[in-house]
Amino acid sequence: MHERILIAGSGGQGVISIGKLLARLAAETIQHITFFPAYGAEVRGGTSNCQVILSSNEIAAPIAEKFDSLLVMNQQSTDHFMPLLDKNGLAVINQSMCKAHADDRHVLVPATEIADRLGNAKAANFVMLGVWLARKPLIPNRTVENAMATHFPDAPPALIDINIRAFRAGLDFSSSGDRKA
Amino acid sequence: MKKPEAAFFSRVLMMGNEAAAEGAIRAGCQCYFGYPITPQNELTAYMAKHMPERGRVFIQAESEVAAISMVFGASVAGARAMTSSSSPGISLKQEGISYMAGCQLPAVIINVQRGGPGLGSIDPSQGDYFQATKGGGHGDYHIIVLAPASAQEMHDMTMQAFILADQYRIPVMILADGRVGQMMEPVRLYEDSPPPAPPKPWALTGAKGRPPQYIRSLFMEERALEKHNYELQACYRQITATEIKAEETETGDCEWLIAAWGTCARISKGVVQKARAQGIKAGLVRPITLWPFPHERLARLARRSQVKALLVVEMNCGQMLEDVRLAVNGAAPVRFSGYPGGRVPTETDVLNALIELTKTNHHGKVEQPAV
Structure with missing residues (x-):
């Protein structure tokens, strides 16, 4: 197993949060992991992204050139990173904020709208994570839900509750039928 | 290098910067002095939180010069002390490093390199190889330089640095880069008690029950400095004889030998498999030790009859390249693939450079420093 994941969006959309959560939880069962947040000049323009590599073998180059999974949350990230999707890859695209051309590899999900209906548009990142994890079950869903409170110890219980519901909505979205573009 | 007897238990996901900080704490570092700069801030922040919790000293100094001078003061009193910074800040510390080398004082200095010269950029770089391995400050001295390529090595090498610093009474530098510092990876933490420090009869501890003594780097008496410098050189020879460390991958039958350190070595490891x-x-x-440098190992590898050429890969315009050329001494052509703009090369970049090299017709001793 060698999964190269890139999560990208605007600053404040929580892309680093779910990237870190994913890496932390994966560390319980997967031997080799790298998590790299973009911290350079590109971040200062308002976009944010992180790379997570999960592997059963030693990770030599900690930078991927192509990605098996892309989670993109805004238009700028979609335009910038979609060319890096592997030919057998999977892109989860936040349809609420991005346009993308039809492609078998794309899953369009109105993540911001779903999260907004649940009470907080900021939980869109967890909708995205749910959609992705339903299709790439690399860590158990239960682990993610259980970790919410411990991983974000300063978050108020109401917010954690919305995050969990957003995550479940993402899982349901994937299982409720094929909504590929 | 002696490895501390360790029992590894906990496996946690940590940033390289944090792994180094935790390594220092577990090595028994008593004092940390620093000043913020990207991309090493997490190291300072980690120490700010965790050193006081353990009743140890954390000071955010008013400048890098102040921080290294505080390290000098703590070390002269016998404490295990360290500082960390990134390239421009390390330049400011050079006066203090030279003085500590002159005074034979142990200290640990972590450089999480960013682009240069000047303020450069905040992106990863390997542009400080010359500064770290060829002196940095004024005078005829060396410091030990270790080059980590993972969060685990940030942890382990920082611990090792304290041991080496005490053993040889010398400043030791961890030469990392923004990539290694910012990246998170699972780290197995050292779980034993800190490696014991050797007795430090030279330390200035108040002269209670003993005659006063002093530590200095100024030698005005006739030939005193000459004698002192020969002593330093004897120490460097001993380090060179015992502490050189390098790692080889697939060198047994190799025809095309890549030489790289830190992040570039890690990328090159992937390139070897792809090639x-x-x-x-x-x-x-x-x-792995950039000073002392594995000259003999390089020479031995380059002299093997099947080796057709070497490719040096660095995130700079060719710095370790000079040491490789000295080591190889014409035994094989040496080419260079450099990335000086803060961009971390991809496996494809390096693989293409290697493929290009294999297509070149090497008549004897070709070499080409082109970036």
């Missing part, structure tokens, strides 16, 4: 899958017999030699 071999294409039928190119590639290998990698990775210096």
